[in-house]
Amino acid sequence: MKLNVVVALCALFTLTQQASSGEKCTCDVHNTEKEFPHSKLKTMENNVTDCNNQITSQKVLELESLLLGLELRLDQLKEDVSVLEKEDDGQLYGVLSLYVIENEMVEINQLIDKLNGTTLRHQLLTADSFHQLEELRIEMQELEEFDTMQVVRGRFDNRRLKNDLNLCRIGLNTTAAPLQLKYGTCPLGHVQNITGPRVYTQGEYPGSYYYGAWGRDPKPLAGKESWYWLVMLTSSNAYSHYVRLYSGLSALIIGVSVPGNVQIHPSNPTTNTIQGPNVVLYGGVLYYNCFNEYSICHFNLTSKRITKLQLPKGTRYNSKGNFCHLETCYPYTDLDLATDESGVWVIYTTNQDFGNLVLSKVEDEPLRLGQTWHTSVYKQSVTNTFMACGILYATRYVSKNLEEIFYSFDTTTGKENFNVGIFMNKMAANVLSLNYSPVDRMLHAYCDTHMVSYKVLFELLGNEFP
Template sequence: MIATLLYFVILRSAAVRGALSPWTESNATDSSGECICEAFLSNSTFPIGELISLENTAVEINRKLEMEISKVEMYESKLQVYTAKIMNLTVLIELMEGDPDSYNEFHMEEVKIKIKQVEALIVELQLSIQTTSSVLVSIRQQVSVMIEVLTRLEVTYDKNIVLVTRREYIILQQKLQECERRHNEIFNPNIGICNHGGIRKISQPFISQLNADLNAGYKYGGWGKDSKPLPGSENMNWYSGFSDTLVSRITLYDDYYKLIMRQGFSTHELYLVYKYDWRGTGNNYIVRANTLYYQFRSPFSMAKYNMTSKTAEYKVVPEATTRFSYHYSPNQNLDFAADETGMWVTYATEESNGKLVLGKIDEESFALEEVWQTNIFKPSVGNTFMVCGVLYATRSVDSKTEEIFYTYNTRTKEESHVSIPFEKFQDSYVYLDYNPTDQKLYMYNNGYYVNYHVWFNHEGSRDKPQLLTGK
């Protein structure tokens, strides 16, 4: 086992250190005359026991994942069989409807039995899907906790020792993501489609690790995926983190694994783009079509930096003011969002007395094509994001709980007060955005990468959010 190997590596290193070693040593000779050396490394020096425990857990999780992957493969084959059965039944029923005189009561009963059989198969498959989904959520939580432990060990102790074990867990995360992706492709064909009644609930937070700078002081920033990836960049992740609200660079990673391993393939500095200072401010940026959209400093405006052509431009937003930011963070005056319908920006104006204004951005002209006025005071809002043309606003409930409390539908121009609570991991966060390519929320929370699964209201779904009236 890797942990056992690491034990002897540490032991040898301690022997080399000699008198400076914190090991407790004893020497003896056994009955055969062989010399025996014993050494004990206290857990305060290096918690080898934690690594051994983590490795045992990794083996268990790997076994679970292999089982769930085989189940997903079985679901795929079952779905093909069920689809064929349903198609055959559909053809048969159409024939019976077209020529009812050619079929007697026996034929009708036979069709009813086949329909009941298919119904039973579908119910069985639904139960299996629910079980697999809950297992995957549980595994993801376990892996997230272990990555957090490894990050702590890496910061506290020799990172080269921990790195070997970390790679094991990154491989587990990759396998988990692949299993979830295949599961979603089979059972969630609605990604990118808005045939639902809005958000139903938010999952538990999936905490990946501390940021790529391994610095909790970098509490301002964001991370996520491209909301409209270029061909070949579907798995690309990005990260931008700072100790203040100045936005000066962004780093790109080939995939989630590279993000966690801090192996970026490109870092873009905004300080000098064609000999001009293009730095921004706030924690309100997104990446779309390999272009960074963010709040420009001077003049106060919305800006975009094309990471392919390495060119930048800005556009002043009429009447937008710098006086009203979100509750958790300063300088979030222009907040960008992307969903299934396009790109958006939220802000406030002096004329609106600080109430939030929502604008739809025409991506080709990089200008506002339509604007909506809401009735929520922006400084009372934790953050906002867009899903299928609907604005969702959050606020704090307590130190561990956030709540989606307000929605504004741009199609119907209707607003609603709702209550959809979710865990925010720590008492504050600075970045929250929805990505339509995987239907996840991405949060940057005091230096940590956090994400959530989003569940929508479909026909027959349960746990619908409570509509609050009279507010």
């Protein structure tokens, strides 16, 4: 072993020993290897950082969202033209239908213009990035010549093996045979995975409103099946007095609001206006935390009538029972409204439950609280919740890029699971609202002005999306 070390050192250095007539002895060491170009490595690191800053997942998702919106809008246009061809009476009906189609064509043209502009920017970015990457590749090959001991190569091989092992473990976990169980009237089972994001947009007010909620009505009124809704907290990141409606996903992406706002009250905030971002729309009715009360407001978008449902005495409100993580709490998230296949739910906490989550079913006609469940998960350890197939799910903050669905509560069996272990890739650090849509089985998130949606996979459906 010592001989090998000596031989290796001799390969790198030339030793010259000099001895004088006295007792002193000197030894000159001459390095035969080329000097390592540290400045060149530093320049490469800066170039890599610049490249990473230019190419982000937001840019990719922006293009995907525009393409998805255009695809949906074209399908809708085709359907409307087909109806016109079949039912045109040549008079009033035909004129109205043509007017609708004309409006849709305007929206499609706006979407195409935005798509063309985005595509051109991406093409220029791709060409520039390709040139930079080619230069980096050549420079890296030159630097590899300095790795004479194969240290970097060995680390690279080890990292690759670890990645392969992790992918193998993930594959084993995601392909496990699903349990053939049914939960009440919903045969989908538990959520198995969340994939995406599938849709990403900042809408028509990019960077303006950090708190809000958006989604689709799980029980839409006739003619509004493709509509989307958006609530932005326009006052102090805490209050709002209207809901904004969009005729489709493409309209929301490009920021064309038709029919526009439905106003709850001219003032903001005031009695019966929205407090906090946890809002849902179900059956043409907006459910939200009433301003300065521990009550649910039931606002009918058609009649503009407001009905209130007071929660149990001791319910925490006015930012005393918020969602939180180690770095911050989300103000005015005391009441979280949620929807799934069976209707509307409310998630909250009370003094009697010592801050643990409480789940209640919201019944309509008349508006009242139905069955209530008490959990053992502390609300301030949770960042958000949603309902799917009669099961409550809770998330927690992992990092600015990752959120984890860590907890579930099955309302049919009463069983809790603290080890769900489903991770969500985020487009921004804070998930301020989550709404599950059983219409398309998508999970809609509002994250620091970003509107993002994810595909929800259930265990009894595998990876299929009907």
